[in-house]
Amino acid sequence: MAVDSNLSSPLGPPACDKDAKALRFIEEITRNADAVQERVLAEILSRNAETEYIKRFKLDGATDRETFKAKIPVVTYDDVQPEIQRIANGDRSPILSAHPISEFLTSSGTSAGERKLMPTIKEELDRRQLLYSLLMPVMNL
DSSP, rough: OOOOGGGTTTTTOOHHHHHHOOOOOHEEEEEEEHHHHHHHHHHHHHTTSSHHHHTTTTOOTSSSSSHHHSSOOOOOOHHHHHHOOOOOOTOOSSSSSSOOOEEEEEEEEEBBTTTHHHHHHHHHHHHHHHHHHHHHHHHHH
16 A cells, blocks of 8 residues: 655554545645635636526626625525525526525524525535545544
8 A cells, every 4th residue: 555655744644545645635625725716606606697696696797706795795594595495495497506406405403493404406415425535534644
């Protein structure tokens, strides 16, 4: 088992090649976090430009951070709850996402006695699986 010693930490080297590969991926993806965040925001805004929610704020196709911060307000769950409820009631139009909602997650805590619904798309399931696959290599360190 040839483990990459360049990934050693004060806790020691990765446990195995699979862990080393995962840790290299984490290092690569976090090396330029600001640029990655800019790119991800631009992808999200571009992909969802025609949703009801984004159109409401008149971004006019802008995908940059400055326009986003200037035009899209910080909101609470209660602010978007009517849109989430429409989706939960079966409305399949592009309300919050250009992609179809594949499932609803629910919060673990309660607010006013109710769990919060969180609509997700298939791509999000893939991201959660990737995240989970990276947990053990980090914990193994």
